[in-house]
Amino acid sequence: MALIKDSSPFYTGRPLPHELFTGREEQIRSIERALKQVSAGKQQAIFLTGEFGIGKSSLAHATRYIAESKYDLIGIHVMLGGAKTLDDLSERTLEYALSNEAYKPKNTEKMRDMLSKYIGQQSVLGININFDQLKADAPTLSKGFLPFLKEIYKRVKGDGAKGVYLILDEVNGITKNPDFAHFIKTLVDGNALSSDPLPLLLLLCGVKERREEMIAHHKPVDRIFDIIDVQAMSEEEVNLFFTKTFSKAGYTINDRALNLMYFYSQGYPRAMNLIGDNVFWKAETADIDYEVALYGVIAAANEIGSKFIDSQVLKTIESANYKSILKKIVKNTSMNEMEINKKEILPLLTPNENSKFNNFMQKLKKLAVVRSGSEQGEYIFNDRLTRLYLSMKFYSGH
Ligand SMILES: Nc1ncnc2c1ncn2[C@@H]1O[C@H](COP(=O)(O)OP(=O)(O)OP(=O)(O)O)[C@@H](O)[C@H]1O
Numbered sequence: 001m002a003l004i005k006d007s008s009p010f011y012t013g014r015p016l017p018h019e020l021f022t023g024r025e026e027q028i029r030s031i032e033r034a035l036k037q038v039s040a041g042k043q044q045a046i047f048l049t050g051e052f053g054i055g056k057s058s059l060a061h062a063t064r065y066i067a068e069s070k071y072d073l074i075g076i077h078v079m080l081g082g083a084k085t086l087d088d089l090s091e092r093t094l095e096y097a098l099s100n101e102a103y104k105p106k107n108t109e110k111m112r113d114m115l116s117k118y119i120g121q122q123s124v125l126g127i128n129i130n131f132d133q134l135k136a137d138a139p140t141l142s143k144g145f146l147p148f149l150k151e152i153y154k155r156v157k158g159d160g161a162k163g164v165y166l167i168l169d170e171v172n173g174i175t176k177n178p179d180f181a182h183f184i185k186t187l188v189d190g191n192a193l194s195s196d197p198l199p200l201l202l203l204l205c206g207v208k209e210r211r212e213e214m215i216a217h218h219k220p221v222d223r224i225f226d227i228i229d230v231q232a233m234s235e236e237e238v239n240l241f242f243t244k245t246f247s248k249a250g251y252t253i254n255d256r257a258l259n260l261m262y263f264y265s266q267g268y269p270r271a272m273n274l275i276g277d278n279v280f281w282k283a284e285t286a287d288i289d290y291e292v293a294l295y296g297v298i299a300a301a302n303e304i305g306s307k308f309i310d311s312q313v314l315k316t317i318e319s320a321n322y323k324s325i326l327k328k329i330v331k332n333t334s335m336n337e338m339e340i341n342k343k344e345i346l347p348l349l350t351p352n353e354n355s356k357f358n359n360f361m362q363k364l365k366k367l368a369v370v371r372s373g374s375e376q377g378e379y380i381f382n383d384r385l386t387r388l389y390l391s392m393k394f395y396s397g398h
Pocket residue numbers: 011012013014015016020021022023024050051052053054055056057058059170241268269270271273
């Protein structure tokens with residue numbers, strides 16, 4: 001019987017709904033401890049670190065649900081990608097305060113009442129934000145950010161809300177701006193010292209270098225945050241994730257298929273979802289076996305290849321020598337070999353390629369294709385799908 005597939009249960013490229021969120025128990029426990037403190041009236045600050053795509057935003061999203069449903073906090077999850085100034089930050093905060101649906105509809109309503117001046121004409125698709133007005137008022141808000149948060153709290157307090165959970169996500173751009181470090185420090189200190197401190201959990205999400213960048217701009221930032229580090233998932237968590245997500249769509253999956261999907265995802269959630277999604281679309285019956293899993297993995301590698309490797313990596317290294325170096329590396333190592341050893345590669349290169357090897361590796365590092373290994377002259381591919389794609393591309397002679 002042919003399977004009917006409407007939509008994939010996997011979420012590629014966006015945080016997933018909390019019911020599909022898997023694992024991360026330790027990190028959730030740590031965040032819950034902070035949420036509990038906040039619901040008892042205290043202020044807490046956490047920096048959630050971890051590599052790109054490791055699952056920071058999803059974890060933040062899942063804990064917002066816990067914060068609202070279990071601890072009666074009001075959550076605002078602000079995506080700061082592309083924001084550069086404090087005015088951008090204020091504008092985004094208003095935007096997300098308006099567009100975030102709180103798990104308690106009454107809180108959404110109150111927030112929107114308070115911010116009604118920024119709502120344009122209502123549409124059936126949800127709210128319509130008046131961005132001109134947001135832009136005009138952002139500078140004022142930047143100067144009165146804490147009072148703004150307190151005002152939100154005041155509005156929802158009557159209905160039992162116990163504090164605010166403010167998530168500042170994707171801080172990658174804004175941490176370059178020294179004003180941001182000062183702003184955060186002033187926000188946290190100003191709140192602690194005020195006569196009516198706001199119960200607030202401030203959670204920032206970014207790679208660890210972003211916190212270091214903030215500290216470089218303003219040293220005292222190093223004492224503000226508890227750090228929670230998000231790492232790759234364990235095999236057990238990955239298996240649970242695949243089993244759960246596939247079963248939601250009515251599929252079963254055998255152990256060999258699971259092993260293979262774990263191997264190629266290495267516990268990286270972005271890769272897990274990409275693989276899961278591709279396996280889902282390849283499956284012709286509701287039982288997923290090794291063969292289908294392998295087709296899916298290859299399709300996932302091709303997807304990364306066409307979306308990222310071809311356009312960003314291969315284009316950047318188009319110079320004939322760079323490309324020929326990569327080709328030699330790939331062709332002279334086995335298909336899934338993750339290590340590149342300078343000592344082993346140099347003898348294979350022409351003198352001209354030889355002189356370019358170091359620069360080339362630096363470029364690959366910058367493009368996040370490889371990272372340095374523990375020994376001098378050792379590099380490691382960052383992910384197995386990229387490695388597989390390169391094998392497929394260069395073995396077939398391109
Ligand atoms: N705990 C989890 N269980 C299952 N899937 C997850 C989990 N965490 C993240 N994912 C999935 O992994 C992908 C990347 O997650 P997310 O966007 O949260 O990472 P991130 O660390 O915020 O990435 P970035 O550095 O790009 O902001 C998404 O597709 C998401 O659905």
